[in-house]
Amino acid sequence: MTFIEFKKLLLDAEITIPKFASLIKVSEKNIQAYKKKEEIPNSIAVVAACFAKMHSEGIDYKELVEHLNLCKKSKCSGFSKKKKK
16 A cells, blocks of 8 residues: 555544554654655555544544554564663
8 A cells, every 4th residue: 555545545534643552552753754655554554444444434433443442552672671680
């Protein structure tokens, strides 16, 4: 899926990129990076397509996703602090 197709799905779902990123607990920066690659990963494409379809069917996808209690992943550098013994 192209970035343009992805944005059209978000329009159909009536959600912005920042709100989409926040809802699925990923960095908006990561989503915007797909614009340069000109391709959206399959998992993100599926989520956007489902949101668009659910919205057209009158299903509140935002409430459903919020009930999942997703956690934002933190990026770990390769140099994590070791615990003292």
